[in-house]
Amino acid sequence: MKYKSVIITKKGRPEVLQVVENELREPNAGEVRLKLICTGIGFTDVIMRYGYYPYAPKIPFAPGYEVVGLVDAVGAGVKSVKLGDRVAALTVHGGYAEFIYLPPDNLVPVPDGIDSVEAVSLVLNYVTAYQMLHRAVEVKAGDKILVTGAAGGVGSAILQLGKIAGLEMYGTASKNKHSAVREFGGFPIDYKAEDFVKAIKQQTGNGVDYALDAVGGLNVWKAYRALRPKGTLVSYGASSGVKNGKSQNIPAFATFGLLGLTKIIPDGKKSTFYGITSIYRKNPVPFKEDLPTLFQLLAEGKIKPLIADKLPLLEARRANEILEKGGVNGKIVLLCQE
Numbered sequence: 001m002k003y004k005s006v007i008i009t010k011k012g013r014p015e016v017l018q019v020v021e022n023e024l025r026e027p028n029a030g031e032v033r034l035k036l037i038c039t040g041i042g043f044t045d046v047i048m049r050y051g052y053y054p055y056a057p058k059i060p061f062a063p064g065y066e067v068v069g070l071v072d073a074v075g076a077g078v079k080s081v082k083l084g085d086r087v088a089a090l091t092v093h094g095g096y097a098e099f100i101y102l103p104p105d106n107l108v109p110v111p112d113g114i115d116s117v118e119a120v121s122l123v124l125n126y127v128t129a130y131q132m133l134h135r136a137v138e139v140k141a142g143d144k145i146l147v148t149g150a151a152g153g154v155g156s157a158i159l160q161l162g163k164i165a166g167l168e169m170y171g172t173a174s175k176n177k178h179s180a181v182r183e184f185g186g187f188p189i190d191y192k193a194e195d196f197v198k199a200i201k202q203q204t205g206n207g208v209d210y211a212l213d214a215v216g217g218l219n220v221w222k223a224y225r226a227l228r229p230k231g232t233l234v235s236y237g238a239s240s241g242v243k244n245g246k247s248q249n250i251p252a253f254a255t256f257g258l259l260g261l262t263k264i265i266p267d268g269k270k271s272t273f274y275g276i277t278s279i280y281r282k283n284p285v286p287f288k289e290d291l292p293t294l295f296q297l298l299a300e301g302k303i304k305p306l307i308a309d310k311l312p313l314l315e316a317r318r319a320n321e322i323l324e325k326g327g328v329n330g331k332i333v334l335l336c337q338e
Helices: 043-049 116-136 153-164 175-183 196-204 219-225 249-264 276-282 285-299 313-325
Strands: 002-008 017-023 032-041 066-074 086-090 099-102 144-147 168-172 186-189 208-213 227-235 270-273 307-312 331-335
Touching: 002 313, 017 313, 032 086, 032 116, 032 313, 043 313, 066 099, 066 116, 086 116, 086 276, 116 153, 116 276, 116 285, 116 307, 116 331, 144 153, 144 196, 153 168, 168 196, 175 186, 186 196, 196 219, 208 219, 219 227, 219 249, 276 285, 307 313, 313 331
Parallel strands: 144 168, 144 208, 168 186, 208 227, 227 270, 307 331
Antiparallel strands: 002 017, 032 066, 032 099, 032 331, 066 086
16 A cells, blocks of 8 residues: 655755655554654755755655644554554654554543644644743743744744733734734734834833744844843744745854853843753753643633644645745645645
C-alpha cells in the first residue's frame, strides 16, 4: 500500500513542492504510525523551503510542523497509546503527509469534542504564544504589551491569551486586519501608515512592558524602542526574510545582529529570542504541560483559533503561495485525508 506526501525537492519558491508516493510500512519497535487528519502551515515552513531553518533535515523532506492524527498502528513495546486514539504532536517536519511515524513520547491526547482543525492550530501557534507570555516572561494583569504581526496565527493567539491574562495590548497590522485585532482585545496600529513606536508612546506615555516581535530585521530595533525602561523584548521570528515571493538574507542576519546589540546597551531593558523547537528538544515537559492547558481553554470556549483557510493536502503548494503573498488572517490548515 502507498500513501502520499508533499516534499521540498530543492530550495526555492512554492513550486519546489511536489507530491510523491511512499510505501506504507509497519511501525518499528517503539514507534507509532499515525493516519494524519490535518497539519498546519506556518511561516517556518517557508523558511525551511528557502533553506534557512536550522532544525530542517536534509532536502528532500516533507515540511509540516504540527499534526493531529489517529493512531493507526503501534510497534512492539508501545503501551502509552492504542489504536484509534486521536493525538497531536509537534513534529517540526513531516506533517505534509497522509501518514507519519513518531515515538509515542511525542504524542499528546486530543480530548473528545474538540475540532481537529482547531486542535492542530494550538500545537505550534498557541503553545508559542502561551510560553512566551508565561515562561519566557511572566506577565501579570495590567501589563502593557506590543504584538507585531498581530493578526497572524501566533499574533492572534497572543492577543487571545493576553486578554485572558488581563493585559493591555497593542498590535501592529495592516489596515484591513484591524477588525481582527480589535476582536481579540488589542488596540490596532497601522504600521504602514504610521510610526508604531510613536503611536505606542502616545498611547502609553513611556512604552510597553513587553514587546513580542515576529517580523525580525529592523523591526527588532523598533520594537525595542517601544519598550518602557526595564521592559523586555522577545523576538521569535523573521517573517521579513521573505517578501513578494523572494528570499532575503539581510533581515534574518539583522534580527540576531540587532538582538545582540540590544543586549549590550546599558539602558536597563532586556531582550531574548524564543524558539519553540530548541526548547522542546532540550525539555519536552513544558510543551506536554502547556498543550493540555490550551486544549482545556479551547473546550471551555475561552480561546478560538482564527482559521484563515482549509485546503486539501495535495494543494500544499497553493497554500504556501497564499501564505507568502501575505494578507492572511490566522492559520492555514491542510486536510490530510480526502
